[in-house]
Amino acid sequence: MSKSCIIFLLVFMTAFSAGAQKYITKTGHIKFYSDGQLEKIEAHNRQVNSVLDFSTGGFVFKVLMKSFEFEKALMQEHFNENYVESDKYPAATFVGKVTNIKDVNLLKDGMYDANVEGKMTMHGVTKDLTEKGTFEVKQGKIIGKAKFNIVVADYKITIPGNVGNNISKTIEITVDITLDKANM
Amino acid sequence: MKTWIKILLGLVVVGIIALLLVYKFVYNKQHPDYENLEPAFTVTAQDLYQAYKTNKEAASAKYNGKIIALTGKLSKMETADSLVTAVFVFNQGDFGDEGLRCTMLKKFNDAADKLQPDGEVKLKGYCTGYNETDVVLEKCSIINQ
Incomplete structure (x- = not known):
């Protein structure tokens, strides 16, 4: 193969891989976990929307608060009515970027670090969020994972005094999403 | 004494x-016995989606957290892990298909798997809201005609 041919191929492949490539899921999983003095509280949401624009690194999450499921019905009620006030603030969002998206090679299966920064909005409060996670490229899919803590008071979520000790002030969030290439 | x-x-x-x-x-x-709760509203899948699409705030106030019975032409069934979802597609957007996503109660997974795309179905579920692309219903059961 001539040199120019190879260069053309390389340019073509780069251009192709840099095109608008969106990876999406509508069934992402977010877990939150609080290790209080009296008991552990855990909730799962398996209806998480997320889109990753591979060409820019743009990364968005949309989470419906009422989709969080608790083991105890009472906790679920308190969570929705008293803490996150899901009637008033139905969704939490994250809008940001994977700053090192260029390091992720979609053509090579493997684990990659992902540095994510952006703004998270929950309970009507928007805060900057910078976290590290991982992307695993596997057979054309991207499996994103991250674990981080948030301070509930940062989002103006107040927990009444009598149960305050039972719920930890920070909540551990675990994100697990499998992004598929969007057919568009 | x-x-x-x-x-x-x-x-x-x-x-x-x-x-x-x-x-x-x-x-x-x-937890509520979702299968046997009386629906607060009975609507078509299309009308429910349109309500959120036209006025998210009004529709959220009306339908979020409510049990809704709906009828509509099923677009497809999706399975992810143990989650079976009935999908009604009414639009195309950034996330691809947009419409209604109804995840089934586990005991209805097998029955839901047999639902035919393009067939009329009648479901009942707990509406958790609209995420700008889809209206989400959970704990859905199939209502027998």
Whole structure:
């Protein structure tokens, strides 16, 4: 193969891989976990929307608060009515970027670090969020994972005094999403 | 036995029973029996989606957290892990298909798997809201015609 041919191929492949490539899921999983003095509280949401624009690194999450499921019905009620006030603030969002998206090679299966920064909005409060996670490229899919803590008071979520000790002030969030290439 | 001891014992017993009842019915109360709840609204899948699409705030106030019975032409069934979802597609956007996503109660997974795309179906579920692309219903059951 001539040199120019190879260069053309390389340019073509780069251009192709840099095109608008969106990876999406509508069934992402977010877990939150609080290790209080009296008991552990855990909730799962398996209806998480997320889109990753591979060409820019743009990364968005949309989470419906009422989709969080608790083991105890009472906790679920308190969570929705008293803490996150899901009637008033139905969704939490994250809008940001994977700053090192260029390091992720979609053509090579493997684990990659992902540095994510952006703004998270929950309970009507928007805060900057910078976290590290991982992307695993596997057979054309991207499996994103991250674990981080948030301070509930940062989002103006107040927990009444009598149960305050039972719920930890920070909540551990675990994100697990499998992004598929969007057919568009 | 002295009267005041009897009264005290009686109060203790009543107290213990009250605690047990609170534990059972308040602290440890069961999740709603979604399959047998009466729907607050009966709508078509298309109308429900349009309501959110045209006025998210009004539709959220009306439908979020409510049990909704709906009829519509099923677009497809999706399975992810143990989650079976009935999908009604009405639009195309950044996330691809947009419409209604109804995840089934586990006991309806097998029956839901047999639902045919393009067929009319009648479902009932708990509406958790609209995420700018889809209206999400959970704990869905199939209503027999």
